[in-house]
Amino acid sequence: MTLPAANTLASTLDVRDAVKSYGEVKALQGVSMSIAPGQFMALLGPNGAGKSTLFQLLSGLFVPDGGAIRVCGEDFLGKPTVGLAKIGVVFQQPTLDLDLSVTGNMRFHAALHGLGRAGRERIAPLLAQVGLAGSEDKVCRTLSGGNRRKVELARALLHKPALLLMDEATVGLDPQSRTALMALVKGLCRDQGLSVLWATHLVNEAETADRVYVLHRGRKLTEGTPAEVTAASGCSTLEEAFLKMTVPPPGSTGGGKPEEKPV
Ligand SMILES: Nc1ncnc2c1ncn2[C@@H]1O[C@H](COP(=O)(O)OP(=O)(O)O)[C@@H](O)[C@H]1O
Ligand SMILES: [Mg+2]
Known part of the structure; x- marks a missing residue:
C-alpha cells in the first residue's frame, strides 16, 4: 500500500492500517496511529486487545499481513534494521539474564x-x-x-532510540515502583524528546498520558487526550469511559464489531 507522504517527518511513529492474524485469530484489524516527538502515548486495552501483537510488528518479530509502518519518517518494513536502531523495547515478559x-x-x-x-x-x-x-x-x-x-x-x-516501547512494563510491581517507573519515563519524554508507546490494561496508568489510544479486539475504539476520551464517551472518569467501551452490556454475547468513536 502507499505510504503517507505528508506529516510523516513530524512523527516518530506512523502506523497505517496494520493488519495481523494468527490463523483464524484476527489480532489487529486495521490499526493506524501516529506518535509525535516527546509524546507519551498510552495504548490502553484489555487482555487480548492486540497490544503485544502491535509491539511484535514494531520490534520486527512479525511482519504485518497488511499496512505500513514508518519510524522517524523511514519505511520500517522496507528497512527494518534502520528502524530498529531507533526503537528501544521493554517486552511484556522480562528478558534479563x-x-x-x-x-x-x-x-x-x-x-x-x-x-x-x-x-x-x-x-x-x-x-x-x-x-x-x-x-x-x-x-x-x-x-x-x-x-x-x-x-x-x-x-x-x-x-x-527515538521511540521507546513499553509493554505492560509495570505488571507485578508494587504501586511505588510502578509510579517511579512511569515518572522516569515521562521525564525522558519531557527532557529528551523521547516518544513512548506505553501498553497497559490499567486505566490509572493512562490517565496521565499525553494521549490515550483505546484498542479492543484489534481495532481502535477511540483516541485523544484523557480528557477528550472521557468527555466523548459522556462519562466523568476515564475508568468509566473505558468500561463503557470495552465491557459488553448484560445479556450481550460480547461479539460484533466495536463502534468507532473518533475524538
Ligand atoms: N502467537 C500467537 N498465536 C496465536 N494467537 C495469538 C498469538 N499471540 C497472540 N495471539 C492472540 O491474538 C490476540 C491478541 O493478543 P495480544 O496481542 O497478546 O493481546 P494483548 O497484548 O493486548 O493482551 C489474542 O486473541 C491472542 O490470543
Ligand atoms: Mg500483551
Whole structure:
C-alpha cells in the first residue's frame, strides 16, 4: 500500500492500517496511529486487545499481513534494521539474564547493537539516570522486580532510540515502583524528546498520558487526550469511559464489531 507522504517527518511513529492474524485469530484489524516527538502515548486495552501483537510488528518479530509502518519518517518494513536502531523495547515478559550482573546484561546488549566503546561508556551514566548507581555489579537475580525493570529500561535506552516501547512494563510491581517507573519515563519524554508507546490494561496508568489510544479486539475504539476520551464517551472518569467501551452490556454475547468513536 502507499505510504503517507505528508506529516510523516513530524512523527516518530506512523502506523497505517496494520493488519495481523494468527490463523483464524484476527489480532489487529486495521490499526493506524501516529506518535509525535516527546509524546507519551498510552495504548490502553484489555487482555487480548492486540497490544503485544502491535509491539511484535514494531520490534520486527512479525511482519504485518497488511499496512505500513514508518519510524522517524523511514519505511520500517522496507528497512527494518534502520528502524530498529531507533526503537528501544521493554517486552511484556522480562528478558534479563538473571545470572549476569546488571552491567553484564547492558554490555551484552551493547555488543548486540554493535555499539562499541561509546556504547559501553554510556552504561554507567544510564544506570545512574534510572536510579541504579551502586548496583552495577549486582547479579540481576538479587534485584527487586522494580529494579529489574529499571535495568531493562536502561538497556532499552542504550542505543539512543527515538521511540521507546513499553509493554505492560509495570505488571507485578508494587504501586511505588510502578509510579517511579512511569515518572522516569515521562521525564525522558519531557527532557529528551523521547516518544513512548506505553501498553497497559490499567486505566490509572493512562490517565496521565499525553494521549490515550483505546484498542479492543484489534481495532481502535477511540483516541485523544484523557480528557477528550472521557468527555466523548459522556462519562466523568476515564475508568468509566473505558468500561463503557470495552465491557459488553448484560445479556450481550460480547461479539460484533466495536463502534468507532473518533475524538
Ligand atoms: N502467537 C500467537 N498465536 C496465536 N494467537 C495469538 C498469538 N499471540 C497472540 N495471539 C492472540 O491474538 C490476540 C491478541 O493478543 P495480544 O496481542 O497478546 O493481546 P494483548 O497484548 O493486548 O493482551 C489474542 O486473541 C491472542 O490470543
Ligand atoms: Mg500483551
